[in-house]
Amino acid sequence: MKSDFVIENIRASVGERAQGFITVDESAAGIRTRIPIILLNGAHEGPTLMIASGVHGDDLNTIPMVWRIAESIDLATLYGQVIAAPIINPLAFEAGTHLTPTDHSSPVFPGDAAGTISQRIGHHIYNKLVVQADYVIDMHGGSKNATLATLAHIDGGCKPEIFAKAQDMATAFQPQLIVVQESKPGSQPRGLAQAACRREAVGIYVGLGQMGFNEQDTVRGTAGVLNVMRHIKMLPGEPSPVTTPPHITYTELYQKTGYGGGFFPAVSAGQEVNVGDLLGTVFDVFGQPKAQIKAEVAGIVDAIRFYPVVAAGDWVASIARWESVYENRA
Numbered sequence: 001m002k003s004d005f006v007i008e009n010i011r012a013s014v015g016e017r018a019q020g021f022i023t024v025d026e027s028a029a030g031i032r033t034r035i036p037i038i039l040l041n042g043a044h045e046g047p048t049l050m051i052a053s054g055v056h057g058d059d060l061n062t063i064p065m066v067w068r069i070a071e072s073i074d075l076a077t078l079y080g081q082v083i084a085a086p087i088i089n090p091l092a093f094e095a096g097t098h099l100t101p102t103d104h105s106s107p108v109f110p111g112d113a114a115g116t117i118s119q120r121i122g123h124h125i126y127n128k129l130v131v132q133a134d135y136v137i138d139m140h141g142g143s144k145n146a147t148l149a150t151l152a153h154i155d156g157g158c159k160p161e162i163f164a165k166a167q168d169m170a171t172a173f174q175p176q177l178i179v180v181q182e183s184k185p186g187s188q189p190r191g192l193a194q195a196a197c198r199r200e201a202v203g204i205y206v207g208l209g210q211m212g213f214n215e216q217d218t219v220r221g222t223a224g225v226l227n228v229m230r231h232i233k234m235l236p237g238e239p240s241p242v243t244t245p246p247h248i249t250y251t252e253l254y255q256k257t258g259y260g261g262g263f264f265p266a267v268s269a270g271q272e273v274n275v276g277d278l279l280g281t282v283f284d285v286f287g288q289p290k291a292q293i294k295a296e297v298a299g300i301v302d303a304i305r306f307y308p309v310v311a312a313g314d315w316v317a318s319i320a321r322w323e324s325v326y327e328n329r330a
């Protein structure tokens with residue numbers, strides 16, 4: 001007999017939705033920080049999937065995807081439970097910033113109950129939500145800085161059987177490319193999907209689109225997640241067949257400008273480039289071209305700068321390259 005699905009004070013009966021907030025921390029002034037949660041309790045037994053968005057406060061286009069996914073699932077056909085968390089980092093969301101304003105960090109996982117605010121948010125989300133999940137999809141969108149290709153990241157440091165499942169799950173999202181995150185010696189995982197994989201749940205990071213709310217991205221991201229849910233048999237029906245297998249890459253090269261000014265892109269996210277192709281031009285404040293940034297490696301542009309004002313040393317484009325030599329991410 002299937003039971004109610006309960007997280008803190010949110011309770012969804014079998015075949016029902018429920019929504020509410022969970023508390024993740026308290027500010028210096030004693031104001032509680034809460035994150036909104038929608039629970040879906042399917043009519044049939046099955047695994048628990050966590051769908052998260054808004055780890056970064058300006059990744060906005062994924063929020064309507066989570067809403068759309070949560071409202072479009074027919075609970076009579078759902079196997080298992082869904083935890084939908086559209087805004088994981090409410091402090092950055094309110095401030096309109098990529099990172100948590102007070103500690104200039106993203107929430108990190110599994111986090112630290114005695115750490116800074118981002119570590120505390122990560123701790124509560126990990127212990128209240130991630131530990132309940134058999135599968136995790138961490139959705140990232142276009143931000144103030146970057147417009148993204150449709151991509152997935154998977155953790156190269158997890159157990160081989162979890163890695164294989166994550167790769168299949170990422171493929172079912174039907175991204176253009178999958179970036180395998182190789183572990184650096186001695187480094188600890190910090191991402192939500194990575195933290196899930198390290199506790200042997202299957203987690204993937206997906207990214208796509210441009211900052212803001214737009215129907216095109218909402219439709220694409222929703223379709224991808226529903227296809228993943230058919231792949232893991234939480235929804236009936238066969239997943240759509242993969243017509244174009246994703247490229248698999250291991251490294252991303254962040255290309256930088258040596259001059260400040262305004263960046264005018266010459267390529268879009270998802271475009272394939274060869275060495276020497278023009279990625280964009282930086283103009284000075286009089287409108288004169290100051291620098292041309294050209295691709296140093298061949299690959300796919302997986303992120304291109306959205307907000308055009310750049311300082312010397314800022315990255316303007318990221319290329320997921322074909323070669324597999326580890327580079328630090330920017």
Ligand SMILES: [Zn+2]
Binds near residue numbers: 055139140141143
């Ligand atoms: Zn993000």
